[in-house]
Amino acid sequence: MGKTATLANIGSVADSSLGFRNRIINGAMVIDQRNAGASVTASGSEVYPVDRWVVAAFNATGGGATLTGQQSSTAPTGFNKSIAVTVNGTDTSLGTNDLYEVTQRIEGNNTADLGWGASGAANISLSFWVRSSVTGTYSVGVENSNGTRAYVVTYTISAANTWEYKTFSIPGDTTGTWGTSTGIGIQLRWCLATGTDRVAGAANAWSGGNYIAISSTANPIMGTSGATFYITGVQLEKGATATSFDYRPYGTELGLCQRYYYKQPATAYQSALLDGGSSDYPSIYVTHPVEMRTTPSTTFESFAGFYYNSGSGQASFTPSGGTTGYAGNARVGYSRIAAISNGPGATQVQRSGQWTAQLSFSAEL
Amino acid sequence: MTNYKLTNDWRTGQPIGVCKDGVLGIPFDPDNTDYQAYLKWLEEGNTPEPADEHE
Numbered sequence: 001m002g003k004t005a006t007l008a009n010i011g012s013v014a015d016s017s018l019g020f021r022n023r024i025i026n027g028a029m030v031i032d033q034r035n036a037g038a039s040v041t042a043s044g045s046e047v048y049p050v051d052r053w054v055v056a057a058f059n060a061t062g063g064g065a066t067l068t069g070q071q072s073s074t075a076p077t078g079f080n081k082s083i084a085v086t087v088n089g090t091d092t093s094l095g096t097n098d099l100y101e102v103t104q105r106i107e108g109n110n111t112a113d114l115g116w117g118a119s120g121a122a123n124i125s126l127s128f129w130v131r132s133s134v135t136g137t138y139s140v141g142v143e144n145s146n147g148t149r150a151y152v153v154t155y156t157i158s159a160a161n162t163w164e165y166k167t168f169s170i171p172g173d174t175t176g177t178w179g180t181s182t183g184i185g186i187q188l189r190w191c192l193a194t195g196t197d198r199v200a201g202a203a204n205a206w207s208g209g210n211y212i213a214i215s216s217t218a219n220p221i222m223g224t225s226g227a228t229f230y231i232t233g234v235q236l237e238k239g240a241t242a243t244s245f246d247y248r249p250y251g252t253e254l255g256l257c258q259r260y261y262y263k264q265p266a267t268a269y270q271s272a273l274l275d276g277g278s279s280d281y282p283s284i285y286v287t288h289p290v291e292m293r294t295t296p297s298t299t300f301e302s303f304a305g306f307y308y309n310s311g312s313g314q315a316s317f318t319p320s321g322g323t324t325g326y327a328g329n330a331r332v333g334y335s336r337i338a339a340i341s342n343g344p345g346a347t348q349v350q351r352s353g354q355w356t357a358q359l360s361f362s363a364e365l
Numbered sequence: 366m367t368n369y370k371l372t373n374d375w376r377t378g379q380p381i382g383v384c385k386d387g388v389l390g391i392p393f394d395p396d397n398t399d400y401q402a403y404l405k406w407l408e409e410g411n412t413p414e415p416a417d418e419h420e
Contacts, residue, residue: 294396297389
C-alpha cells in the first residue's frame with residue numbers, strides 16, 4: 001500500500017477514533033491527589049474520592065444514609081483502579097432534594113466542539129465499566145450546567161459483584177443552553193437514588209429539567225446498607241459509536257486533573273514574605289503547574305517553619321497559629337495567612353525567606 | 366455551622382476574599398464554586414466576620 005493510500009485510509013477513520021477522544025478526565029480513576037487512596041464520606045455534602053469525580057449524598061428528608069467513596073484496586077481486565085462507593089445506612093423514603101450520585105462535570109471548553117444547543121449538534125457516546133452488589137436497573141443523566149436540559153439512559157446490572165461494560169449512543173441536543181467556556185459544559189450523573197424532583201418522564205429522550213433517573217431507577221441501591229457500587233473506564237466521546245478506552249500517559253492525566261485541583265508535595269519550600277506589623281502576615285508565592293480553570297481556593301494542608309536571614313546569619317521561626325488566606329490568579333498567585341503569633345516580622349520589619357508548607361488549590365466545577 | 370471571615374489585601378486593606386471555617390481561602394471570583402457557595406450563604410441571610418485589622 002502506498003503512502004497516498006495509507007493517508008486516505010486514515011482520513012476514512014471516524015473523527016472519534018483518533019487520540020484524545022475521551023472528554024472525561026481521570027476516567028480510569030488512577031489519579032487521587034487528595035486522599036492517596038483513603039476513603040472519604042459524603043454526608044450532606046460532596047466529596048472527591050479520586051480527582052475530578054464527585055460522590056454526593058444529600059439526605060434532605062431524614063434517614064441518615066451516607067456514601068463512602070474510595071479509590072479501589074478492584075477493577076475489570078484492562079484497568080487497575082476504580083471508584084468504590086459504599087452505602088452506609090439506608091434511605092427508602094426519598095423526598096425533594098434527596099440525592100445520592102456519582103458525578104463528573106466537564107468543562108465547556110472541552111465540549112464546545114459538539115455544538116450542542118443548535119442544529120447540527122453532534123451525537124456522543126458514553127461507555128463505562130460498572131459493578132454493584134445489588135442487581136437491577138440503574139440510570140445516568142446527561143445534563144447542562146443549570147439543569148434545564150437532561151437525557152436519561154438506563155442500564156441493567158445483571159449479576160451481583162460482576163463487572164459489566166455499558167455503552168450508549170446519545171443524540172446531540174439541538175436546543176437549550178450548553179456552556180462552552182470555563183464553566184460546566186456537560187455533567188454526567190450516575191444516580192444511586194433521588195427524590196421525585198430529578199425523575200424524568202421517560203428515558204432516551206431530551207427533556208427540559210434536572211433529571212438523572214426515571215421512576216424505575218430512582219432508588220436502585222440505597223435500600224441496602226453496605227451495598228457497593230464500582231465504576232471505572234468511563235469515556236464520553238464525539239460520535240455515535242463507543243470506541244475502546246482512550247488511555248493517556250499518567251503525567252498527561254495528572255496535568256489535566258491539576259487544572260481543577262492540585263496539592264503540593266509535603267514539606268515543600270515556598271518562597272515567602274513575612275511582613276511586619278503588630279502581628280505577622282506571611283505570604284507565599286506560587287506558580288501553578290498548569291493554568292487553573294479559574295482563581296482557585298486555597299487550603300494550607302501544613303505550615304511549619306520560616307527560614308530567613310536575620311542580619312547575623314540564618315534564623316528560623318515556627319508559628320504557633322495561623323489560618324488559611326487567599327489564593328491569587330489562575331497562573332501565579334500568592335496565599336496569605338491571617339495573623340499568626342508575633343515572630344521576627346512583628347517589629348515593622350518585612351522579611352523574605354522561605355516557609356516549609358504544603359498547600360492545595362481547588363478550581364473545581 | 367459554617368463560618369466565613371473576610372480577608373483583606375495586606376497591601377491595600379481592601380477585601381479580596383473570604384476564609385471558610387478558618388481552613389479554606391476563597392477568592393472573590395464568580396467562577397469559583399466555593400465563592401458561589403459563599404454567595405448562596407449570604408442570600409440565606411448570613412453575615413461574615415470582619416477581616417483582621419492589619420497594623
